[in-house]
Amino acid sequence: MSTSERFSAFHAEPLFSELPKPSQTPVTVVAPMMAMPPTLTPKQILVHHSADQWEEFIYEWVSALKEAEYVDVVRMGGANDRGADIAAFLTKGKTDGPWHCFQCKHYGKAIGAATAYPEILKIHSAVTEQKYKVLPERYLFVAPKIGGSFVQLLTKPSALRAGFFEWVAKNAEKLGEEYGEDPLRRALDLASRSDFSRFEAGNLDKILEVHSRTPQHVRRFGTRLPDRPAIPAAPPEHAPKETRYIQQLLNVYHEKWGCSPSSPDEAHAHHRAGPNLRRQREAFYCAEQLRMFARDSVPEGTFESLQSDMYSGVSEVEEDDFPTGYARMKAVLAAARDMQLGSNVLIHYVKPEDRKGICHQLANEDRLTWVQEEL
Known part of the structure; x- marks a missing residue:
């Protein structure tokens, strides 16, 4: 057999004919799940x-x-x-x-x-x-x-x-x-x-x-905080620590519905102001309970940092022009509800009512004002 015949005979047989045909279904190679590093104990x-x-x-x-x-x-x-x-x-x-x-x-x-x-x-x-x-x-x-x-x-x-x-x-x-x-x-x-x-x-x-x-x-x-206690209802009687933010709410109700700015009882009896006042007080006490929880669970200044973040986020809204103090308060509370709170360790424990309540804490310190006099 000549060299050319041997070459033709060699190529007449399929190369690697003994191997099975590869599957037509594509194969996906899945990497093993990356293991998280073990958490160090205290x-x-x-x-x-x-x-x-x-x-x-x-x-x-x-x-x-x-x-x-x-x-x-x-x-x-x-x-x-x-x-x-x-x-x-x-x-x-x-x-x-x-x-x-x-x-x-x-x-x-x-x-x-x-x-x-x-x-x-x-x-x-x-x-x-x-x-x-x-x-x-x-x-x-x-x-x-x-x-x-x-x-x-x-x-x-x-x-x-x-x-x-x-x-x-x-x-x-x-x-x-x-x-x-x-x-x-x-x-x-x-x-x-x-x-x-x-x-x-x-x-x-x-x-x-x-x-x-x-x-x-x-x-x-870096451990978990303890569970937050149940939030108590606002007491029926107004406490001295509520004086300033309650007065700010009475000013809102006076401007909006004509309630006396010096009579909480009149506001409570009003069909619109009464339910609103009760909701705002519940929010205030919710935030006060968060303050106490922070005092006992996290380093000093943590809650105050949360308040500062909240103030930074809503103060721009409070400074806008609004037809009434009621409209300003509603806009600020809505902004507080929707804002991002950064990396404060308390953010996983903050409830929607806490956000509103912190606004009333700020109003209690006159850092926020609902009814603003025109200059």
């Missing part, structure tokens, strides 16, 4: 805090310890804190009277006795050197991680004292140079007479449980 977030952030967190927790009834809580941390990062006072005498001390430690590893002993010496020295008049009644070591053996040691005050003096003996020369012989002797004399049951370790689970009820918790950990 404990995991705290591990990544800086030392200063950790101290701030502990300050928030101590300030929320209602059962202790502290007169004041003060951050005393710094290079010369003398063994007290945070002090909580039980009387106006502060550290001259009964007080509690919180020593904040934020290390990559769990703290143990080796970390505690220098602080125990430091607080006794501070008292003998009259930095503080008396030792704190309670002294808590607070850290993201506390070694189990140290926790057990703290349950045995006599063993804690013995371990402390063993540590002093091993480091006597160094401590003498650091404190001076006489100051060290005075501090150790006080320690020998001190009740070591005052030294404790903070329980992080219990700390977080208390902190979860503070307004700072959602900001620090």
Whole structure:
């Protein structure tokens, strides 16, 4: 067979004839769903805090310890804190009277006795050197991680004292140079007479449980706010805090329907003004309840920021020309209902009535005026 015949014979057979014909239906390749990164728990977030952030967190927790009834809580941390990062006072005498001390430690590893002993010496020295008049009644070591053996040691005050003096003996020369012989002797004399049951370790689970009820918790950990309580009905009697916005409404009803501007009873009895007044009061109290919810659930200023956003959105409408104060009020309330509220943490809890009520809160402060005199 010639070369040309062999070439023709080779091409007479279909190439890859043993393979099945591809399906005519197009194949769609679907990428696996991208997994969301796992949400860090508060404990995991705290591990990544800086030392200063950790101290701030502990300050928030101590300030929320209602059962202790502290007169004041003060951050005393710094290079010369003398063994007290945070002090909580039980009387106006502060550290001259009964007080509690919180020593904040934020290390990559769990703290143990080796970390505690220098602080125990430091607080006794501070008292003998009259930095503080008396030792704190309670002294808590607070850290993201506390070694189990140290926790057990703290349950045995006599063993804690013995371990402390063993540590002093091993480091006597160094401590003498650091404190001076006489100051060290005075501090150790006080320690020998001190009740070591005052030294404790903070329980992080219990700390977080208390902190979860503070307004700072959602900001620090990005957790959900608690459920908003049921909204109470407006009380039948007008309260003193309603005086100004009610007067603004009475001015509206006087201009619109001739009701007396000085008689809420007359407005309530009017067939048009009465239902409107009741609705506006319900909205006002709805916003007041949101204010109280914010006070207890989010950092200070969050609700005021929401009010400012609302004012910024409706003030341009309020400044427009309207034939009556009633028309101005209706236009502002409609604008409040429809406006975007930005990224305030409260926006998921704001109800339509809150928006109207915030307008009446602003009217209560004369930041909004319904019946405007012509200049």
